[in-house]
Amino acid sequence: MTESELFQRYRETGDVELRNLIAEQYLHIAAILAKKFVGRGVEYDDLYQVASLALLKGIDRFDERKGLKFSTFITPTITGEIKNYFRDRSRLVHLPRKVSELRTSVLRTADELTKELGKKPTAREIAEKLGVTEEEVLMSAEAGGVVSLDRPAGDDDMNFYDVIPAENDVFERIETHDAVSSAVSELSETEKKLVRCRFTEELSQAETARRMGVSQMYVSRMERKILEKLRERLQKSMAE
């Protein structure tokens, strides 16, 4: 059976045995390509595994009717998967330097105190020796080296990458926007006008005063009062 016939048969039947046959026939490509990327910090076996999975995915996606040879089609597919693997591996959460240093100190001090006291020290004893709080000692103990963002987070299929909020969390922005809008809507018309001039149009206090026909001192006092009012309302709405 020619390459084209084999793929055509597989496309028509979806027969797993045929897919396995194709995979066996082309597994050497996965091996060759995996070898090309050895020496970049990932073991050959891992690369071979990634390449083999990419081969299986590629078999399902390949359409022999497009006239491309499978080896020409699969090479960029496997290469892409290997490169993605390298990229994903760099997605590690590194501890802040301060926490990392404290963790090292805590471990060293724990060793020293064990010898000194003849027993394993408590968090309080370590904290006292290091001059930090007990919470800081406990926090550093929790922080164990680096954690991959691909590590499962909880029982469902989510990993850490999925659950860590983005720096500009769009939902948080919407919530904040809603809360501020609602707090501003309760202001008087004059107060609203001041907020618009100062915070939407970003005018200076002097320009705002000119626009509103009042003194700059008045704008300054009113602004302080408005901000206090808004802060109070936002705190109240957050507590609710």
Place this chain on the structure above:
Amino acid sequence: MNTLLQLSFPLRSDLMTTVRLAAGGVCALKDIDFDTAEDCKVCITECLLMLKHRGYAFANVLFSDGDTLSVRVEGEGVGEETEAPEDELSLALLGALLGDVETFERNGKLFAISFQVTHEGSES
């Protein structure tokens, strides 16, 4: 296009590492990120292997500086028309890793391959 570095050497397997090291050095000189530099090294090795399969005894590798880093790998000597089965993979790999891959033939025989090392920050 300015020539940055030109290497001429006998096409022997034991010299590949030296050529790869030189390629890494050129990439570092051009502030090319580590991953792209590694890809460039893989591509140069692939080109040299293709030329070796065709019986070339010597090779030239030319690094030129323009909007992007250009690399041209050329065989020297009498090449053969034979094509190793891995050559097809080599060319596909070149295309997958780096851009603008071109092959050049002389008397119907492949004698040179060129490609561009595009990376973040390069102008193309």
